[in-house]
Amino acid sequence: MPAVEKIRQDVDELMPGIVADRRHLHENPELGFQEFKTAEFVRQRLEQLGVDDIRTGIGGTGVTGLITGTGEGSARNVLVRADMDALPILEENDTDYKSQNDGVMHACGHDGHTAILLGLARLLSDRKDTFSGTVKLCFQPAEELPPGGAQAMIKEGVMNEPPIEAVFGLHLANETPVGKILVGSGPVMAAADGYTITIHGQGGHGAYPHGCIDPVIIGAQIVVALQTVVSRNTDPMDASVVSNCVFQSGDAFNVIPDTAVLKGTVRTFKDETRDLMEKRITEIATTIAEAMGATATVEYTRGYPATINDEAMTELAREAAAAAVGEENVIPKPPAMGAEDMSYFQLEAPGSYFFVGSRNEEKGFKWGHHHPKFDIDEESLGHGLTAMAMNVLTYLGR
Numbered sequence: 111m112p113a114v115e116k117i118r119q120d121v122d123e124l125m126p127g128i129v130a131d132r133r134h135l136h137e138n139p140e141l142g143f144q145e146f147k148t149a150e151f152v153r154q155r156l157e158q159l160g161v162d163d164i165r166t167g168i169g170g171t172g173v174t175g176l177i178t179g180t181g182e183g184s185a186r187n188v189l190v191r192a193d194m195d196a197l198p199i200l201e202e203n204d205t206d207y208k209s210q211n212d213g214v215m216h217a218c219g220h221d222g223h224t225a226i227l228l229g230l231a232r233l234l235s236d237r238k239d240t241f242s243g244t245v246k247l248c249f250q251p252a253e254e255l256p257p258g259g260a261q262a263m264i265k266e267g268v269m270n271e272p273p274i275e276a277v278f279g280l281h282l283a284n285e286t287p288v289g290k291i292l293v294g295s296g297p298v299m300a301a302a303d304g305y306t307i308t309i310h311g312q313g314g315h316g317a318y319p320h321g322c323i324d325p326v327i328i329g330a331q332i333v334v335a336l337q338t339v340v341s342r343n344t345d346p347m348d349a350s351v352v353s354n355c356v357f358q359s360g361d362a363f364n365v366i367p368d369t370a371v372l373k374g375t376v377r378t379f380k381d382e383t384r385d386l387m388e389k390r391i392t393e394i395a396t397t398i399a400e401a402m403g404a405t406a407t408v409e410y411t412r413g414y415p416a417t418i419n420d421e422a423m424t425e426l427a428r429e430a431a432a433a434a435v436g437e438e439n440v441i442p443k444p445p446a447m448g449a450e451d452m453s454y455f456q457l458e459a460p461g462s463y464f465f466v467g468s469r470n471e472e473k474g475f476k477w478g479h480h481h482p483k484f485d486i487d488e489e490s491l492g493h494g495l496t497a498m499a500m501n502v503l504t505y506l507g508r
């Protein structure tokens with residue numbers, strides 16, 4: 111393992127620049143697949159650092175670059191990913207780095223992820239003689255906008271040149287106090303699918319229901335029955351969620367409408383559970399509708415797959431996190447039902463995705479991700495960078 115003291119020293123020196131980059135990005139947020147200024151900013155930074163093979167416009171607005179070590183080691187190729195996109199939220203903070211793009215805000219911390227990866231580029235460029243192998247810096251567009259930028263970059267060959275053998279990434283975590291890092295092996299985030307059920311009944315007068323096929327009653331039965339997919343069809347030890355979040359039908363108190371539309375989200379960790387969800391939701395909706403004299407069409411859309419951390423890569427990440435913030439500050443990461451398109455990279459190569467605490471209630475950094483007052487304790491940027499540098503250098507040094 112490389113000496114963490116030296117890395118920490120370098121990170122301390124780099125911190126003012128990383129914070130300045132993060133604030134610049136925070137002030138200039140852009141939505142998914144529209145990260146034009148962000149990508150140009152990243153490209154310029156990489157060029158200043160002398161990073162090799164800088165490519166832009168990958169999978170939309172993605173940027174990649176290579177840093178190749180000249181020292182000794184395993185000569186492997188590793189990819190480190192940061193997402194760059196912001197959200198359609200009007201910022202309610204009043205800082206001097208507040209969003210200058212009204213209605214768009216870095217409310218998930220992706221400005222921090224981008225700044226950390228730029229910091230990693232700087233740190234590795236300054237110590238090329240200490241490792242061998244290639245680090246691919248991957249600045250990804252549109253994590254917040256399914257189908258997302260990861261898949262788009264992979265389709266354009268981001269995992270191939272050079273052939274990537276491991277992938278790493280991190281997310282800032284405002285639920286977790288600054289100074290802590292969450293690391294978990296196996297499934298850490300869920301697969302996120304969606305469904306739309308359209309019930310075709312027959313409308314008419316509310317006083318004469320016997321002349322109609324009421325899609326509202328049928329929809330109500332389907333909503334209730336869908337809850338049995340999790341409670342009665344899946345293994346209780348295998349976590350999953352079906353949330354029907356939309357029920358739209360009719361607009362007059364005395365008119366039975368023709369149709370009703372149900373929409374919901376489905377979260378799972380295993381492929382077979384995902385397949386079961388699609389099958390059962392479709393069966394339940396179509397057969398209940400049929401039993402009640404109507405028809406239903408079901409559209410099931412697969413979103414991001416589950417994020418599964420490789421055991422060996424995660425042990426590396428855990429050791430790196432312990433070196434960065436101390437063994438006592440590394441917390442096991444339980445799986446959560448949120449989703450991430452980092453998962454696509456981890457389907458291509460073994461990897462690990464960890465979470466860096468950025469909450470500081472005393473300083474007012476207490477708002478959750480996607481909240482208009484979201485902001486981070488910037489100390490977290492240093493922890494994230496130290497852990498990621500240790501992670502990558504240890505992997506390449508093995």
Ligand SMILES: [Zn+2]
Nearest residue numbers: 218254479480
């Ligand atoms: Zn987010």
Ligand SMILES: [Zn+2]
Nearest residue numbers: 218219220281
């Ligand atoms: Zn995010």
